[in-house]
Amino acid sequence: MSTEVAQTPSAPAPPRAAPTKPAKDFDRPRFLKVYLWLFFAVLFVPIVLVILFSFNSSRSLQNFEGFSLRWYETFFESESLRDSLIASIEIALVTMVIATVLGTLLAYGLVRTRTRWSNAANILMLIPLVTPEIVAGASALLLFTQIGLELSITTIILAHITFSISYVTVVVRARLAALGREVEAAAMDLGATRWQTFRLVTLPALWPAVLAAGLLVFALSFDDFVLSFFTTGESPQPLPVRIWTQIRFGVRPTINAIGTFMLVISVLSIGLALLLPRLFGRKESGLKVLLGREGT
Amino acid sequence: MSENGAGSAIRFEGVTKRFGEAVAVDDLNLEIERGEFFSLLGPSGCGKTTTLRMVGGFEQPSQGRIFLEGEPVETVPPYERNVNTVFQSYALFEHLSIEDNVAFGLKRRKVEKDEIRRRVAEALELVELHERGDARPRELSGGQKQRVALARALVNRPSVLLLDEPLGALDLQLRKQMQVELKGIQREVGITFLYVTHDQEEALAMSDRIAVMDAGVIKQCGTPEDIYEHPVGPFVAGFIGVSNLLPGVCENGSIRLAEGILCDAQVPDDCAAGSDVQLSVRPEKIAIDDEIESGMVTVEGTVVERVYVGTSTQIIVELAPGMRLMALEQNWVRARSDDRWEIGNRVKLGWRPEHALVLR
Numbered sequence: 001m002s003t004e005v006a007q008t009p010s011a012p013a014p015p016r017a018a019p020t021k022p023a024k025d026f027d028r029p030r031f032l033k034v035y036l037w038l039f040f041a042v043l044f045v046p047i048v049l050v051i052l053f054s055f056n057s058s059r060s061l062q063n064f065e066g067f068s069l070r071w072y073e074t075f076f077e078s079e080s081l082r083d084s085l086i087a088s089i090e091i092a093l094v095t096m097v098i099a100t101v102l103g104t105l106l107a108y109g110l111v112r113t114r115t116r117w118s119n120a121a122n123i124l125m126l127i128p129l130v131t132p133e134i135v136a137g138a139s140a141l142l143l144f145t146q147i148g149l150e151l152s153i154t155t156i157i158l159a160h161i162t163f164s165i166s167y168v169t170v171v172v173r174a175r176l177a178a179l180g181r182e183v184e185a186a187a188m189d190l191g192a193t194r195w196q197t198f199r200l201v202t203l204p205a206l207w208p209a210v211l212a213a214g215l216l217v218f219a220l221s222f223d224d225f226v227l228s229f230f231t232t233g234e235s236p237q238p239l240p241v242r243i244w245t246q247i248r249f250g251v252r253p254t255i256n257a258i259g260t261f262m263l264v265i266s267v268l269s270i271g272l273a274l275l276l277p278r279l280f281g282r283k284e285s286g287l288k289v290l291l292g293r294e295g296t
Numbered sequence: 297m298s299e300n301g302a303g304s305a306i307r308f309e310g311v312t313k314r315f316g317e318a319v320a321v322d323d324l325n326l327e328i329e330r331g332e333f334f335s336l337l338g339p340s341g342c343g344k345t346t347t348l349r350m351v352g353g354f355e356q357p358s359q360g361r362i363f364l365e366g367e368p369v370e371t372v373p374p375y376e377r378n379v380n381t382v383f384q385s386y387a388l389f390e391h392l393s394i395e396d397n398v399a400f401g402l403k404r405r406k407v408e409k410d411e412i413r414r415r416v417a418e419a420l421e422l423v424e425l426h427e428r429g430d431a432r433p434r435e436l437s438g439g440q441k442q443r444v445a446l447a448r449a450l451v452n453r454p455s456v457l458l459l460d461e462p463l464g465a466l467d468l469q470l471r472k473q474m475q476v477e478l479k480g481i482q483r484e485v486g487i488t489f490l491y492v493t494h495d496q497e498e499a500l501a502m503s504d505r506i507a508v509m510d511a512g513v514i515k516q517c518g519t520p521e522d523i524y525e526h527p528v529g530p531f532v533a534g535f536i537g538v539s540n541l542l543p544g545v546c547e548n549g550s551i552r553l554a555e556g557i558l559c560d561a562q563v564p565d566d567c568a569a570g571s572d573v574q575l576s577v578r579p580e581k582i583a584i585d586d587e588i589e590s591g592m593v594t595v596e597g598t599v600v601e602r603v604y605v606g607t608s609t610q611i612i613v614e615l616a617p618g619m620r621l622m623a624l625e626q627n628w629v630r631a632r633s634d635d636r637w638e639i640g641n642r643v644k645l646g647w648r649p650e651h652a653l654v655l656r
């Protein structure tokens with residue numbers, strides 16, 4: 001090829017047999033696109049199937065035979081399932097409120113007090129995020145039975161709060177660190193007391209992060225199984241535990257309806273977490289707030 | 297005390313600030329007069345920001361006393377001090393509009409609503425942002441944010457305005473423009489400005505007086521002319537403007553530089569013969585070849601470098617190995633510096649004896 005070009009240096013390059021691809025394609029191999037869609041398919045097809053079969057009119061989990069809402073009716077007509085749903089929502093709501101308040105205070109303390117233990121404290125903070133839930137669940141169960149606390153919704157909430165605080169702290173701490181100290185100094189410089197500074201400057205700046213973290217905690221708590229399983233009492237059991245109990249006696253299509261319903265609640269709370277900062281007039285998306293990348 | 301007898305705006309009496317072992321500010325004694333534009337100038341870590349923060353109330357002195365308009369303030373928290381700060385990062389409240397940012401201080405003092413509105417409008421007018429009152433800080437440019445920070449502080453009519461490198465984040469053009477504006481605003485409102493900067497040009501351009509700080513100590517305090525023309529030591533001479541510092545030895549009435557070059561200079565009376573000194577000559581005071589007038593001290597050397605910088609050309613001349621002087625050639629006739637003083641040429645340099653400072 002090179003010899004041919006050398007012989008006719010001024011002539012236009014001879015047409016190639018195959019049409020040349022645009023140059024920009026060489027750093028975007030097509031197989032990556034295929035791979036991406038394959039990944040999404042593996043990820044979402046089972047979920048889509050669950051949603052589809054939740055509307056199936058027959059008991060079959062293989063053939064879709066027509067649209068019906070009968071499994072949703074069974075779900076809501078079953079008193080024990082309804083109790084479980086209410087229990088799950090109650091657990092998630094209480095966990096959200098308490099974990100958000102405690103986690104925010106903890107974040108404030110971690111960012112605003114600097115001692116030689118700060119680094120250690122910051123790392124310790126992350127441990128609940130990586131502890132296997134089995135360990136957390138087993139140790140919570142051990143603790144509750146040792147101190148003679150009867151297993152109930154309260155014990156589930158206590159266990160959920162414990163692991164949720166870390167999520168809140170991590171999210172809020174990132175926002176606080178990005179806020180910088182000068183903004184608070186400026187408020188005090190302008191005559192605001194410490195409390196006024198927190199209420200009028202720090203808290204408004206933190207709101208999006210606090211809300212996003214709270215909704216994240218709601219979603220995590222709502223569909224948590226392992227911790228709930230270890231710490232639940234006899235009745236009412238939270239929905240995920242309840243489903244597991246039911247599956248032991250055979251898979252029924254009601255599962256699909258419950259699953260779809262839980263999915264909707266989780267997606268809604270996460271979606272809200274992503275949207276809320278925008279509703280508060282922040283440019284940054286909730287995703288950035290959650291990942292602590294606000295302002296970058 | 298000041299000339300009009302009104303007393304000083306800020307007075308430091310033996311103020312020392314330690315952070316653990318490190319001494320950030322060392323036995324500072326300083327008096328800043330009312331209505332003065334006073335700059336603390338020095339390299340980073342010299343203690344200038346710590347000094348400012350002590351006035352603002354964000355740091356407590358380890359020792360010594362600070363008086364604001366005659367009143368001691370060590371025990372007064374920041375929110376009760378009659379000073380306001382313009383922070384380097386502006387520190388605007390992102391969730392509030394520009395108007396609410398500016399009104400923040402007045403609201404905390406429970407000023408009447410009508411008066412707040414009037415004073416906020418006035419302050420925004422002063423910084424030429426009266427049309428952006430409803431905007432959020434993030435919608436403004438860096439220079440505009442800077443002005444909001446200024447208006448937010450000035451609207452409270454503090455007895456002293458503290459400015460912590462307020463122009464540091466702006467680009468060069470804007471910085472030059474803001475320097476002129478800041479000085480104009482200060483003259484208009486008549487409030488004492490305590491200005492912290494590491495930029496000597498900025499300090500020279502705006503200040504009534506400058507204190508040059510290094511390692512927690514004030515090396516020299518005076519008017520910009522004082523500090524530029526009569527630096528008291530090698531640090532100030534080197535930090536303010538470009539200085540040629542040549543090591544030498546004192547000999548009755550003149551300085552003997554290395555390699556035996558003898559220079560006339562105004563040797564201070566208390567400078568004993570034989571003591572080591574440094575001779576400082578500003579580049580713009582050095583005449584080259586035929587510009588040399590009678591009565592000037594002259595030396596000879598070889599041109600080793602020529603740097604064209606637009607308005608002038610820097611000509612670096614080596615008198616002896618390791619002994620270099622920089623002279624400036626104004627480019628008002630462009631061709632001149634082109635043809636003359638090629639690298640390697642021998643040239644004569646000269647300066648008036650009174651322009652050569654003997655520093656110890």
